[in-house]
Amino acid sequence: MTTMMATSAAGKKTSRFRIDLRSWLFWLIMAVWSLPLIWLISMSFRDNADILSKFEVIPTEISLNGYTQFFEDSSWIGSYMNSITYTLMNTVLSLIVALPAAYAFSRFTFSGDKHLFFWLLTNRMAPAAVFLLPFFQLYQAVDLFDTPLGVALAHMLFNVPLAVWILEGFMSGVPKQLDEIAEIDGYKFGRFFLTIFIPMIRSGIGVTAFFLFMFSWVELLIARTITATAAKPIAAQMTRTISASGIDWSLLSAAGVMTIIPGVIVIWFVRNYIAKGFALGRV
Amino acid sequence: MxxxxxxxxxxxxxxxxxxxxxxxxxxxxxxxxxxxxxxxxxxxxxxxxxLDFFKRVATDPNIQDAFTRNLTLSAQILLIQIPLGIFLARLMPRSGWKASAALVVVAIPLIIPWNVVGTTWRIFTRSDIGLGGVLVNQFFDYNLSEDTTDAWATILVMDTWHWTPLVTLLVYAGLRSIPQAYYQAAAIDGASRMAVFRFVELPKLRRVLMIAILLRFMDSFMMYTEPFVVTGGGPGSSTQTLSILLTTIAIGQFDLGVAGAFSLMYFLFIQIFSFIFFTVLTLDERPGATKVTPKEKKAAKLAKEPKQVRSKLEKVQK
Known part of the structure; x- marks a missing residue:
């Protein structure tokens, strides 16, 4: 389904000029689209005095002040590592619980399956603001407050339903005959699932992992509420750049650029499956 | 199923x-x-x-205002982002390294932490040091911290920047799943670009568009971080979303009763909405429930066309 498609037949009929025009228009729009980000990157290479004293599109004096501050201050680099830690924990945990469930939904009908699936879906749709207070109390009660594991668990609220949803879509694309043949060949379910089925859908798992990573990485409200200092996420750290001397634009921009890098790296690995993944494996 | x-x-x-x-x-x-x-x-x-707290929430003018405001915002977001997303997806290159590069470029706003999206736009729209703010200021008097229209427009543009890529990627996935035969049939029929879109692409995109509308509505209806960072809900309460108001009541004022009742009603509203959507979305998966619309009939007819054409071609070659 995701095989590369040649230029559409309709496209071949039109003149070469027309195709180029469409392509040029697309890249032009993308250039405008990237202006805010280019601005952020440009700001991150200037120091505060320079930013506030003059307006310039291309920085004349390159300064690495923002980045040096970011890497030398343990509260910045520490919170950055915190974010990476709970995001990775969340990705792994969500996949472990979601894989068998997605298999069940894609292969069997069972009492209440539709209701359960819908109920899972509604948790993806739950406003994070609703959960703030109870999370705050619950995670304190079970000693998970201000720990990476606590944030990872809290993010499973919306990530597990998402993982089940995407994985189910990808698994439904694998013919059921595969399972039957394996059963005839004498495979026990566990061995079949781990050694045959999971490798079959590895691209689907990769895409799911990307989405889990992404949604945990971009979330601020819950992560900020159930942490204080020890597991503080980078996003929360960034809301605290306002001091007596105003906002530290240079440091803030540098930190912003740093938070975009992990996403760009993972996006590159799943680029050819990403569109299908966003459609929840269901195109 | x-x-x-x-x-x-x-x-x-x-x-x-x-x-x-x-x-x-x-x-x-x-x-x-x-x-x-x-x-x-x-x-x-x-x-x-x-039910005292529920009555208080239902009659609270601030909450009522926030509800109307958020609903308006979501409606505007859908009206802008769905057509724009489709437009961009149809422009995207579909093969080769350009397609991969386009996918990565389009997806970038989606992987930026939401508060960084806010930060980026706050810097970008500053009327003294931000590129966007300075540019707009050449034509209008732009001040997002004092003018309510400016603040509202900024939130709308920022959200469009942030989330239209989601619609684009969904539609792109839908477009790529359309068999080549459909396009060939349409080309032979001499269908215009608009006709191809209307009768070949749109019916096939129904499913992904439903997902896009559902996700965009839900996410915009619980939007918190981006407006919180850029405007803080202001000026006044002009950009205060339901989630910002709820967070203020729950964490700021620690008003547990009102926050609890508010949360449940908020949650219930979204539940009902997603239930309706989920039902419609899975309608065509239930055996016997499929209705073929005239549009789909036409598309199916178009799809059959190539065989006839091929046989005609064979005759000609003979």
């Missing part, structure tokens, strides 16, 4: 998910229900007040 075996032992495979979601969703929601029905003044001083 046919051809699936009935097997209640499948519940064992689902159990881990049920446990996790019970811990992360059911227990907290029970606590919320608990707050909403009692006036808690201390550990031992609780008073059951029934």
């Amino acid at each position: 046919d051809g699936k075996k009935k097997n209640n032992r499948a519940w064992f495979l689902v159990l881990p998910v049920v446990f996790v979601v019970a811990f992360t969703a059911i227990i907290p929601l029970m606590a919320v229900a608990n707050y909403s029905l009692q006036d808690i003044q201390g550990a031992s001083n609780r008073l059951f007040v029934g």
